[in-house]
Amino acid sequence: MTTPRPNDPPGEDATADIAARLQRVRAEIAAAERRHARPTRSVALLAVSKRQGPDKIRAAHAAGQRLFGESYLQEAIEKQAELAELDLEWHFIGRIQGNKTRAIAERFDWVHSLCELRHARRLAEQRPDGRPPLQVCIQVNLSSESSKGGLPPGAVAEFVNACEDLPRLAVRGLMTLPAPAGTLTEQRAPFRALRRLRDALATPARPLEVLSMGMSDDLEAAIAEGATLVRIGTAVFGPRPTA
Template sequence: MTDTGIASRLHQVMARIRAAAERAGRPPAQVALIAVSKKQPAEAIRAAYAAGQRAFGESYLREALDKIEQLRDLDIEWHFIGRVQSNKTRQIAANFAWVHGVSDPAHAHRLSEQRPAGAPPLNVCLQINLSGEDSKGGVEPSAASELLRTCNALPGLRVRGFMTLPAPADDEAAQRAPFAALRHLRDRLATPGHPLPCLSMGMSDDLEAAILEGATHVRIGTAVFGPRPYN
């Protein structure tokens, strides 16, 4: 994988984001790209950083910590994406700016308590399971209000909004349906004191549908980095 290849793919993804935002009548600046760099080497992250990318998403803590250490000279915004485990909350709270995927009140309490003193609150998006698939994390929509209430009361967390990982779909209408459902849920639960501005949804194959339904963060891996060099 060459640096030029990563830069070119990154620019192509940014062009897709701009086109989708314009189609939705939204400013492209409202949509942040998280380059999902799990299973990618630190050199690939450096290449994307050199091309202008600043936010990177990791899902495997040990691998992420190694890369965070290798890349400390860069002002990267690190996002933890995926399932949170109790024995990993301390290191997640200490090393990441965002967590996409909080769904357990116990994990939320640990992340808040273990956020280092002097650090800003940890930005979190609560994960909502809209498909009902057991393999997907997240709470059911009916449980979102209670989880939100719990997390809003924790001083070490700042709930920014919701995230989801829907089942794959082939056509745009089917792709848009769960993203619209997440937006409607957010609109119903947002308050002036907690506006929940963020919707973390959309990946390489469905980012356009997500942006059309209000995504503020799209999580893109393959379309930026190409195939993973290792599993």
């Protein structure tokens, strides 16, 4: 997939718009932290930049954003090349395919969607020696949706233990994409389940401190239940290009 490009790169108005959007999202996160007695700046913002052009990422970086999430490997590679001079942290959040693990291991700082041991082994083997360990979150499928990846909760402990034996791979926490829910109470339930699973698996040597959960529609619920990283796309960049 090639990087979508608008006919004209964002000008001053578009750059200012992204800066304003980022400010609103950050304010929303901060307000949720206060409402739910979370420490200030305990929730990081991952700007989901898939299907967005490199100029929008550049504008977000100019507004202070450093963490960017991509789902489509070829698109991400093109953007990484164009933005190589910027200090960006790249997170792979899409489904992992076995024939693409080398590029993911070589080009990304984080992976949020790890749920197969064969992929974990390949990522560890293919991580370049000169780079820090690849930071990973284990994807957990809490709603048993066949359309979504992720391990069932009961399989996570064994998977984490297996990953600990792999060099150049650092398991940092858990990630989930719950089914849509209508009320705040309903939204909080799967996030609470992920937090409790993390708490059951965490040890002083393996704190699993990252809970990658929550998007625009369930941001409040995720922060209420302990999210440390939320994944926000359209609210930061505006609608994704359709062509």
